[in-house]
Every structure is written in C-alpha cells, then in structure tokens.
Amino acid sequence: xxxxxxxxxxxxxxxxxxxxxxxxxxxxxxxxxxxxxxxxxxxxxxxxxxxxxxxxxxxxxxxxxxxxxxxxxxxxxxxxxxxxxxxxxxxxxxxxxxxxxxxxxxxxxxxxxxxxxxxxxxxxxxxxxxxxxxxxxxxxxxxxxxxxxxxxxxxxxxxxxxxxxxxxxxxxxxxxxxxxxxxxxxxxxxxxxxxxxxxxxxxxxxxxxxxxxxxxxxxxxxxxxxxxxxxxxxxxxxxxxxxxxxxxxxxxxxxxxxxxxxxxxxxx
Amino acid sequence: xxxxxxxxxxxxxxxxxxxxxxxxxxxxxxxxxxxxxxxxxxxxxxxxxxxxxxxxxxxxxxxxxxxxxxxxxxxxxxxxxxxxxxxxxxxxxxxxxxxxxxxxxxxxxxxxxxxxxxxxxxxxxxxxxxxxxxxxxxxxxxxxxxxxxxxxxxxxxxxxxxxxxxxxxxxxxxxxxxxxxxxxxxxxxxxxxxxxxxxxxxxxxxxxxxxxxxxxxxxxxxxxxxxxxxx
Amino acid sequence: xxxxxxxxxxxxxxxxxxxxxxxxxxxxxxxxxxxxxxxxxxxxxxxxxxxxxxxxxxxxxxxxxxxxxxxxxxxxxxxxxxxxxxxxxxxxxxxxxxxxxxxxxxxxxxxxxxxxxxxxxxxxxxxxxxxxxxxxxxxxxxxxxxxxxxxxxxxxxxxxxxxxxxxxxxxxxxxxxxxxxxxxxxxxxxxxxxxxxxxxxxxxxxxxxxxxxxxxxxxxxxxxxxxxxxxxxxxxxxx
Numbered sequence: 001x002x003x004x005x006x007x008x009x010x011x012x013x014x015x016x017x018x019x020x021x022x023x024x025x026x027x028x029x030x031x032x033x034x035x036x037x038x039x040x041x042x043x044x045x046x047x048x049x050x051x052x053x054x055x056x057x058x059x060x061x062x063x064x065x066x067x068x069x070x071x072x073x074x075x076x077x078x079x080x081x082x083x084x085x086x087x088x089x090x091x092x093x094x095x096x097x098x099x100x101x102x103x104x105x106x107x108x109x110x111x112x113x114x115x116x117x118x119x120x121x122x123x124x125x126x127x128x129x130x131x132x133x134x135x136x137x138x139x140x141x142x143x144x145x146x147x148x149x150x151x152x153x154x155x156x157x158x159x160x161x162x163x164x165x166x167x168x169x170x171x172x173x174x175x176x177x178x179x180x181x182x183x184x185x186x187x188x189x190x191x192x193x194x195x196x197x198x199x200x201x202x203x204x205x206x207x208x209x210x211x212x213x214x215x216x217x218x219x220x221x222x223x224x225x226x227x228x229x230x231x232x233x234x235x236x237x238x239x240x241x242x243x244x245x246x247x248x249x250x251x252x253x254x255x256x257x258x259x260x261x262x263x264x265x266x267x268x
Numbered sequence: 269x270x271x272x273x274x275x276x277x278x279x280x281x282x283x284x285x286x287x288x289x290x291x292x293x294x295x296x297x298x299x300x301x302x303x304x305x306x307x308x309x310x311x312x313x314x315x316x317x318x319x320x321x322x323x324x325x326x327x328x329x330x331x332x333x334x335x336x337x338x339x340x341x342x343x344x345x346x347x348x349x350x351x352x353x354x355x356x357x358x359x360x361x362x363x364x365x366x367x368x369x370x371x372x373x374x375x376x377x378x379x380x381x382x383x384x385x386x387x388x389x390x391x392x393x394x395x396x397x398x399x400x401x402x403x404x405x406x407x408x409x410x411x412x413x414x415x416x417x418x419x420x421x422x423x424x425x426x427x428x429x430x431x432x433x434x435x436x437x438x439x440x441x442x443x444x445x446x447x448x449x450x451x452x453x454x455x456x457x458x459x460x461x462x463x464x465x466x467x468x469x470x471x472x473x474x475x476x477x478x479x480x481x482x483x484x485x486x487x488x489x490x491x492x493x494x495x496x497x498x499x
Numbered sequence: 500x501x502x503x504x505x506x507x508x509x510x511x512x513x514x515x516x517x518x519x520x521x522x523x524x525x526x527x528x529x530x531x532x533x534x535x536x537x538x539x540x541x542x543x544x545x546x547x548x549x550x551x552x553x554x555x556x557x558x559x560x561x562x563x564x565x566x567x568x569x570x571x572x573x574x575x576x577x578x579x580x581x582x583x584x585x586x587x588x589x590x591x592x593x594x595x596x597x598x599x600x601x602x603x604x605x606x607x608x609x610x611x612x613x614x615x616x617x618x619x620x621x622x623x624x625x626x627x628x629x630x631x632x633x634x635x636x637x638x639x640x641x642x643x644x645x646x647x648x649x650x651x652x653x654x655x656x657x658x659x660x661x662x663x664x665x666x667x668x669x670x671x672x673x674x675x676x677x678x679x680x681x682x683x684x685x686x687x688x689x690x691x692x693x694x695x696x697x698x699x700x701x702x703x704x705x706x707x708x709x710x711x712x713x714x715x716x717x718x719x720x721x722x723x724x725x726x727x728x729x730x731x732x733x734x735x736x737x738x
Contacts, residue, residue: 026363034447035463057363057444071352072362174462199464227352229360397551398579401571402643403595412591416581498582499625 024053025234028065028073030144031172032102033217034058036192038262042250046241052234060172062142068092068220071227074235076220077242079144084218093220099242100251100262101216104148105194106207107177108134108186116186122210123156130158133165135185139176140168148215149188155212177203190215195256216265219243242266275467280474287468291475293365294452297439298432300369305376305428310421312377313384314410318392328385334378339371340437346371347441363444368452371438376428383424388413419494423487430483433476500561500569500646501527501678503548509556510543517543519702520557527646529694530669530679532710534686536725539699541682542576545649548680549573569646576651578636585627586611586620589639596643610638614668630661637668648672650681654688666692686726690714698722 033039034056043054057067061078068076069092076093078084087093106116106125114132116125129136138160139146153160160166165185169176173193180187181201189197194205219242221235241247243266251264279287316328348354350362350370361367391413399409414421436454443450445459453476460469503525510518518540525531533541546552548559549571561567581588589607598606611617614634619627624635633653640648650669654662662685669692673679683689689696693710698719705719717723 040447055363055444055446055449057446059444070354071357172462174459174464178462178464197464199466229352229358395579395581397546397549398573398575401549401551401573402592404591405595408594412581416583419582494582498623499580 022051022053023231023234024055025075025231025238026055026057026073027075027077027238028057028059028063028067029077030061030064030079031058031174032079032143032145032190032193033077035172035174036190036196036256036261038192038251038254041254042247045246045250046238049246050237050241052237054238060139060141060143061147065092068222071222071230074222074231075238076222077217078220079215079217080147081216081218083147084220087220091226092223094223096218096220097239097243098266099217099219100248100264100266101214102191102262103208104145104188104213104215105191105205106186107180107189107194107203108206109184109202110204112206114186116207119207122152122207122212125207126152126156126158129165129186130156130163133163135165135167135183136160136163137176137180137183137185137187138166138168139173140170141172143172144215145173145188145190148213152188152212190261191259192256192261195259195261217262272466273470276470276474279467279471284468284471287471287475289448290451290453290456290472293450294433294454294476295479297365297368297452298372298429301372301376301432302425302429304369304373305380305432306425308373309377309380309428310384310414310425311410313381313386314388314414316381316385317388317413318406318410328382331378331382331385335382337375337378338437339375339435340441342371342374343438343441346374346438350442362442363446363450365443365450367442368439368450371442372432372435375435375438376432379431380425380428383427384421387417387420387424391417419490419498422490426483426487430480433479500564500567501525502562503527503647504560504563505548505557506560507557508544508547508554508559510540510547510552511555517702518547518554521699521703523697523704523707525678525680527678530673530681530692531695531697532689532693533680533682533697533699534684534689534725535699535705540702541699542651544699545573545651545680545682549649567647570643571647571649572640572643572645573649574633574636574640574651574653576655578632578639580624580627580632580635582623582625584621585616585624585635588624588635589642592639592643606642610642613671614638614641615664628661630657630664633657633661633665634668637665637672641668641672645677647678647680650679652682652684654683654685662688698725700725 039056047053057073059067061080061083064076064078065083065087067073068087077099084096088096108114108116114129114134116128119125119128138149169179173189174197176187177189177194177197178199181199181203184202191208219239221232221239222230224230224232248264248266251262252260254260254262316324316331346367347362349356350359350367351357352362361370395413404412434454436458439452440455440458443455445451445455453472457469457472460466505521505523508518508521521544533544535541543552547554581591586607589611590603593603593606608617611620614637616631616634616638619631627635637653653669654665657665666688669679669681690710695707695709696713697704698706698713698717700721705721706713706717708718717726
C-alpha cells in the first residue's frame with residue numbers, strides 16, 4: 001500500500017518534473033544571494049564545469065539552518081557567523097569555510113530627515129534615527145541581515161522595539177525595501193539586494209563603508225554522518241568550487257547596478 | 269505603472285520562455301493534484317452520501333471544515349511530514365514538484381469529497397425509494413448516482429482545480445520556490461513582486477486570471493448544455 | 500405471495516393518525532382500484548406495501564408469509580428518471596436480475612415497443628412529456644415482470660389521449676398475469692379499469708366490492724356521499 005502510494009507520487013513527480021538523469025544538489029541559502037542575482041550568475045558556471053544541477057531553496061538564514069538540521073538540504077550557504085559556528089559545533093555541519101563578504105548599507109529618503117549622513121558611522125546613524133523618530137523598517141525574520149541589525153542596535157545601546165517608528169515586516173529584503181519605499185523610511189539592506197531592487201521611489205543609499213557593516217558568508221556541507229542520504233560528494237565539489245580560483249573569480253565578476261557587491265575572501 | 273503594464277504585455281505577446289515554463293509547471297502540478305483529488309474525493313464523497321453509521325454527521329461536518337483549510341497550514345503539515353526528519357522523509361520528496369502535488373492534493377480532496385457528498389446525497393434522497401424497490405444494491409446505486417450527477421460533479425472538480433491553481437502558501441513551503449524547478453505562477457508572482465519586478469508578476473497574474481476565468485466559463489457552459497440536453 | 504392479508508394496519512407519524520386499523524384482503528388477479536377523498540391514505544397504503552415506509556402497527560401477510568416471495572414493482576406519481584436515455588432508464592432496472600446484457604437489452608426494447616416509446620429510445624428521458632414519462636415508468640416496471648404492480652395516480656396530470664394510452668398498457672399488464680393495485684381520483688378511470696374497488700376514507704377501508712356492485716350501489720354512507728361529490732365536511736352558510 002505504501003509502496004503503491006510512493007510509486008504513484010514518484011510517477012507523477014517524474015511526469016511533472018521531467019526526469020533528471022543528471023546529479024542534483026540542494027543548497028539552502030538566503031534570499032539576499034538569490035534575489036541579488038548572484039546565483040543566476042555563478043551557478044551556470046558551476047554547472048558547466050561539474051555537470052551538477054544546483055537547486056536553490058532561498059529562505060531566511062534561520063530557516064536555512066533549520067532545513068540543514070533536518071537534513072532537507074545538502075549544503076548551506078548563509079551569512080550569520082555565530083549561528084554557523086554553532087551549527088557546526090552541534091554536529092549538523094561538517095565544517096565551515098569563508099566564501100565572500102558583502103556589506104550592509106543604510107537606505108533612506110534622499111533628503112535624509114534623520115541626518116544620518118552627518119553621523120558618519122553605523123552606530124551613530126542608528127542613534128540619529130532613534131532620536132529623530134523617523135520610521136525604521138526591520139526584516140524581523142531571523143535572517144542574517146536581521147541578526148546583524150539587532151547586533152548593531154545592541155552595540156549602540158538602544159532597544160529598537162521601544163522606538164515609535166520601528167516596524168518589523170517578518171519578510172525578506174525585497175518586501176522590506178518595498179515597505180521602506182512606500183512609507184519613505186529607513187532600513188538596513190545588503191548592498192547586493194539594493195543594487196538589484198527596482199522599486200526605489202524616493203529612496204537612496206545614505207550611509208555605507210563602516211567596517212562593522214561587513215557581512216561575511218560561509219559555506220557548510222551538511223554532516224553526512226548525521227544525515228546519510230545527503231549528496232556528500234556533490235556538496236564537497238560545490239564547496240571546493242566556491243572557494244577555488246574559478247569560483248572566487250566568478251563572485252568577484254558579479255555586478256549589480258554596475259557595482260561589485262560581493263567580495264571573495266576564501267582562505268587559500 | 270503604465271510602462272510596467274506594457275512590459276507585462278510584451279512578455280505575454282512574445283511568449284517569454286520563463287513565463288511559459290512557469291505556466292507549464294503550474295498546470296502540470298495542479299492537474300496532477302486534481303486527478304488525485306478526483307480519484308480519492310469522488311468515491312469518498314459518494315460513499316459518505318449513502319452510508320449510514322454512528323458518527324456520520326460529525327464526519328460530514330469535519331469534511332466541510334477541511335474544505336476551508338488554509339493553504340499555509342497544509343503547507344507546514346506536509347513540509348513536516350515530507351522532511352527528511354519527518355515520517356515520510358525517506359522518500360526524499362521535499363522541495364520537488366511531487367511534494368507540491370501532495371500538498372495540493374491534500375487541499376483538493378476534502379473540497380471534492382465534500383461537494384460530491386452534497387450532490388450525491390441530494391440525488392440519493394430523490395432516487396432512493398425507487399432504487400431500493402428495483403433492487404439496486406448500495407455499491408451499484410453509488411455508481412449510478414455518480415454517473416447521473418456527472419455534470420454537477422464536473423463543475424465541482426473544476427472548482428477544485430481553481431483552488432489548486434490559486435493557492436500559494438502550500439506550494440511555497442513544500443516546493444521551496446526553486447528557480448526552474450518548483451516555481452509556479454503563484455510563487456513566482458510573490459517572489460517577483462517582492463523583488464520589485466512587477467512586469468513579470470503582472471504578466472503571470474494576467475495568465476492566472478485568464479485560466480481561472482476560462483475554468484469558470486467552461487463550468488457555466490457545461491451546466492447550461494447539460495440542462496438543455498439531459499434535463 | 501397471495502392472498503395479501505392486511506390486518507389492523509396503523510400509520511401515525513408524530514401522533515397524527517392517518518391509517519387507523521386498516522383491514523384488507525387482496526387476491527392475486529385483476530386490477531384493484533383504491534378510491535377515496537384526499538388525505539385518506541391511498542398513496543400511503545401503496546408505500547407501506549412497497550416497504551418504502553415502516554408501519555406503526557398491524558400486519559401485512561403475503562400468502563401467509565411475512566415477506567413477499569414474488570417481485571413487486573411500483574410506479575410513483577412523479578416517477579424517477581435518470582439523466583440518461585429512455586432506453587437506459589428501462590435497462591438499468593433489470594441489472595439486479597440474473598440476466599445477460601443481451602437479454603436485458605432485448606427485454607428493454609420489447610417493453611418500449613409495447614408502450615410505444617421505442618422510437619425515442621435514444622432520447623433523454625427527462626425531456627419527455629408527462630404522458631411519455633408515465634409510459635416510460637410503466638415500461639420500466641413492466642420489464643421487471645412483477646407479480647404485483649403498484650400504481651399511484653398513473654394518469655393524474657395527463658390529457659385524455661395520454662390517459663387512454665396508459666390505461667391500455669395497464670390492461671395488458673393485467674392480461675399477462677400481474678396483479679395491479681392502483682389509486683386514482685378519476686372515477687371514470689376506475690369504472691373503466693377496475694375489477695374491484697377499495698373505498699378508503701378516514702384511515703380505514705370502508706368498502707371493498709367488485710366494481711360492478713360498487714358502482715351500481717355503494718353500501719357505505721361515506722361512499723355514497725363521495726360518489727355524489729358531496730363534501731366530507733359541512734360548510735354552514737347561515738350563521
């Protein structure tokens with residue numbers, strides 16, 4: 001009975017998905033890497049050189065890590081160092097390697113009512129926003145961006161939820177930028193998604209370059225000892241390629257809005 | 269707004285291949301789910317219409333309630349079931365079109381079963397005295413009723429297809445919205461809108477509404493024709 | 500199966516008494532016609548015999564047995580028609596019987612010919628006129644070769660020519676050996692068809708006579724009043 005059920009579903013799935021004879025790899029990654037267009041750029045190169053078809057499940061970092069813990073993906077590609085280290089330490093991931101970093105930027109109205117340009121650095125900008133009462137839109141979705149944002153508020157000594165203008169969308173960078181544009185407020189975005197974002201209205205990049213805003217990405221193969229079914233070989237080839245000369249060059253060559261947004265930093 | 273609309277119409281007019289792939293996948297997933305939904309829902313609804321056992325009333329109420337199951341709830345339930353760490357994990361179905369078919373089937377089966385139950389029960393009430401006098405057995409009666417109500421049931425299945433094609437919550441969660449693999453019209457619309465790229469969203473929206481509209485038009489004409497031809 | 504002996508039959512839904520100790524004995528031949536005022540329980544009696552409704556008291560014995568050992572068919576006032584062809588509406592009724600598909604089809608054709616509907620065999624049953632529907636229902640019942648045929652107001656809504664066609668069919672069925680028990684409002688029809696008359700009023704059989712004797716001189720006062728068209732209740736004009 002279960003066998004019949006399985007056969008029926010697989011048959012339908014094959015009919016629908018078109019049987020893939022090639023090898024596939026499931027990568028749980030974040031919305032910033034997918035929505036920025038990075039994967040659209042580097043993955044065809046990977047597939048060409050290895051023949052492995054990559055399937056990206058793009059969710060917030062929190063969910064990506066959960067997917068990895070459940071064994072529903074073969075590799076993680078996320079950007080939240082503390083959580084990544086914990087993931088490996090708890091035995092869910094085999095190891096972690098640096099791949100690249102991008103940076104976060106402050107997005108706000110062109111005329112900058114909170115005057116954060118004057119603040120000069122990230123923490124000062126947050127304090128200025130808090131003082132001015134201007135709206136600030138947070139992703140609020142346990143993503144890497146969200147975690148970084150919360151870290152910065154903490155370092156600035158502020159409790160964001162107590163601010164009148166603080167709003168959490170609980171969604172990805174795109175919808176958050178949409179809302180920021182709609183109510184003409186401030187937000188913290190990764191440079192790549194901002195570069196690819198089309199619905200800007202009156203928004204502009206108002207502050208960037210502070211080293212605390214750098215955002216490192218890591219690649220983690222899911223531990224096959226824990227989940228024996230993962231595609232260990234393909235996962236390792238992916239990790240290898242990302243950190244290799246070819247992969248790093250591909251990342252460096254990616255442009256969003258004419259600018260490089262991801263900076264390779266894999267250790268040789 | 270207007271340039272975006274023009275872009276959308278451009279995509280439609282040129283049969284943009286991304287758009288066609290997405291539409292094709294949507295149709296295949298939803299039609300597969302509909303097939304399963306009909307194969308399971310029609311007999312279930314028909315049996316429930318003529319059977320009598322303690323708790324039948326409660327079962328009918330439960331079935332009617334399941335019709336309104338929110339798609340995201342179904343998505344989470346199927347996600348947990350199909351996850352590698354879940355009971356059906358060994359099939360490795362998560363993040364694939366098969367998972368989407370499963371999730372949409374879960375949505376469609378109660379809908380078809382509940383509507384079938386209502387239609388067949390009404391017919392049963394009308395026919396039961398004569399059928400039992402003629403000596404038709406219950407199973408034979410069920411087959412007869414299903415055939416007799418074939419037009420109303422077809423309209424019900426079209427409603428099931430509409431539900432499957434319009435939902436986004438279930439397929440988003442269990443499919444993962446993977447580009448080129450599990451991205452269907454509704455999830456693509458959600459994604460493209462969130463990226464602020466509205467041209468493709470609007471184009472897909474137009475296609476989706478056109479399909480839903482066609483389904484309803486087809487259902488209407490089927491009903492009219494059936495009444496005229498069969499009374 | 501016969502004689503059919505009904506004794507003390509009661510039917511009282513929610514305390515409202517409709518049949519009040521009805522006694523009746525029927526032989527296995529001929530056409531028995533039940534007449535009586537509205538609400539007397541004519542249709543109800545047929546339904547109780549058919550087993551469509553359960554009685555609340557009394558007994559029905561079929562030739563001494565609790566169950567009828569011959570086949571029973573009933574034509575309701577609004578006969579049920581499937582959304583299919585005329586032919587299928589007759590043929591499906593034969594499926595429970597031990598016949599091959601060919602035999603079923605042959606018999607269906609045969610009865611449809613005899614009721615004059617074979618030229619419409621492929622048409623949809625629900626598009627038939629009132630008279631044609633009754634003939635179809637009769638054909639279906641007749642095809643089953645019942646030992647007892649129950650008819651509830653078979654020509655109630657039909658014009659004279661359709662009525663005549665239906666009556667002819669009923670007579671043929673009787674000739675073939677089935678017992679017919681029918682109700683009617685049409686006293687002319689009763690005189691034309693009945694071998695014996697059952698007069699039902701106030702939930703009981705008031706009279707059961709051969710048709711000849713009943714129409715010559717009804718015995719009971721209620722029957723006499725009914726035949727004269729008198730109202731079973733009085734209306735006072737001057738008060």
